[in-house]
Each structure stands twice: as structure tokens, then as C-alpha cells.
Amino acid sequence: MNCLEKRILKNGIVKNANVLKVDSFLNHQIDIKLLQEMALEWQYRFKDIEINKILTIESSGIAISAIVASVFNVPLVYAKKEKSQTIEDDFYKASVFSFTHNVENNIIVKRDYLSEDDNILIIDDFLANGCALEGLIEICNQANANIKGIGIAIEKGFQDGGRKIRNIGYRLESLAIIEKMSDKEIIFRK
Numbered sequence: 410m411n412c413l414e415k416r417i418l419k420n421g422i423v424k425n426a427n428v429l430k431v432d433s434f435l436n437h438q439i440d441i442k443l444l445q446e447m448a449l450e451w452q453y454r455f456k457d458i459e460i461n462k463i464l465t466i467e468s469s470g471i472a473i474s475a476i477v478a479s480v481f482n483v484p485l486v487y488a489k490k491e492k493s494q495t496i497e498d499d500f501y502k503a504s505v506f507s508f509t510h511n512v513e514n515n516i517i518v519k520r521d522y523l524s525e526d527d528n529i530l531i532i533d534d535f536l537a538n539g540c541a542l543e544g545l546i547e548i549c550n551q552a553n554a555n556i557k558g559i560g561i562a563i564e565k566g567f568q569d570g571g572r573k574i575r576n577i578g579y580r581l582e583s584l585a586i587i588e589k590m591s592d593k594e595i596i597f598r599k
């Protein structure tokens with residue numbers, strides 16, 4: 410069992426059948442030492458790929474990705490949730506259904522920060538149904554940027570996102586894959 414899995418067992422709170430709260434170490438209070446260990450694990454798993462940029466989505470992906478970007482020594486770009494209708498066309502834009510807030514958001518990345526010259530590692534905290542990842546993939550496709558890998562902290566394996574993303578052919582490395590969870594137990598995929 411790795412350090413993230415151990416920490417989930419210790420401090421994760423299963424809120425309902427589908428939502429895991431990790432506010433005490435990942436999403437609100439943040440354990441930087443744990444993030445450093447996670448970043449090193451991704452560096453090891455992706456040691457054969459060359460990347461020049463990390464891409465994530467605000468807000469909970471940013472802290473993890475900042476540490477990963479520091480370990481890989483590359484810049485971090487995060488997709489912003491569009492606050493008002495952006496009329497300028499200097500942004501890539503995709504629509505993402507938010508699992509946690511149950512609303513559709515537009516996410517945007519300024520064209521200046523993503524291009525066909527970029528080799529991208531996408532990082533996010535959770536993978537549920539895959540909408541956030543699909544939005545980030547869509548943005549990379551608009552920029553003709555190359556997605557070299559995807560790193561997820563916690564994949565909920567009982568939801569469909571992981572299967573969809575792997576089936577498209579992306580290299581997806583999740584540090585903890587939850588097979589099933591309830592308020593009594595959390596079981597990880599081996």
C-alpha cells in the first residue's frame with residue numbers, strides 16, 4: 410500500500426456512495442510532504458516520457474500540480490473556470506460537467522500558453538466519470554498539443570472515467586484506485 414492509499418484510509422471520509430472527502434490533506438488543508446511523495450511517484454512512473462508542461466484544472470488540481478511541476482522542472486498551466494462569457498477568441502474553451510457541483514462550466518486556457526510545441530502531462534486530484542479530463546483533452550486537441558500522460562491522485566474505479574480514458578488510448582497513472590467504498594471500508598484495486 411502506498412502513502413496516498415494509507416492516508417486515504419487514515420483521513421479520508423466517505424461522504425456518500427460516490428464522494429470521498431480528503432479535505433484534511435489534499436483539498437483544503439494540504440500536506441505538502443505527501444504531495445512531494447506523490448510527485449516523485451509520477452516522476453518514476455513517467456520516467457520514459459519527455460514533457461515540457463503540466464496542465465490541470467482549477468481549483469483542486471492546482472496545488473498537486475504545482476509540486477509535480479516543480480519536480481519535473483516545467484511550468485504549470487491551469488484551465489480556469491470561465492466567470493463571465495468570454496467573447497475574445499484568444500482562449501481555447503471546453504465545456505465540463507462538474508461532478509461535485511452538478512453544473513456545467515466552461516473552462517478556458519489562453520492560446521498563448523498552449524501550442525503544438527507542447528508535450529503535456531495532465532494532472533488532477535480525482536477521476537470520477539472523466540468529464541474534467543475530457544475537457545482538458547479537448548483543450549489540448551484545440552491547441553494541437555501532445556498529451557504524453559495523465560496522472561490522477563485518486564481514481565474511483567467503480568465510476569466510468571478510467572475505463573473511458575484508457576480505452577481512448579491515453580496513458581493514465583492513478584496513484585490510488587478505489588474499487589469500492591462505504592462508510593465502513595475503502596477497498597483499493599491491487
Ligand code: 5GP
Pocket residue numbers: 427428429430431436466469506507508509533534535536537538539540541542570
Ligand atoms: P469527473 O469529471 O471525472 O467526473 O470528476 C472529476 C472532478 O470532480 C475532479 O476534478 C474533482 O475535483 C471532482 N471530484 C470527483 N469525484 C470526487 C470525490 O469523490 N471527491 C472530491 N473531493 N472531488 C471529486
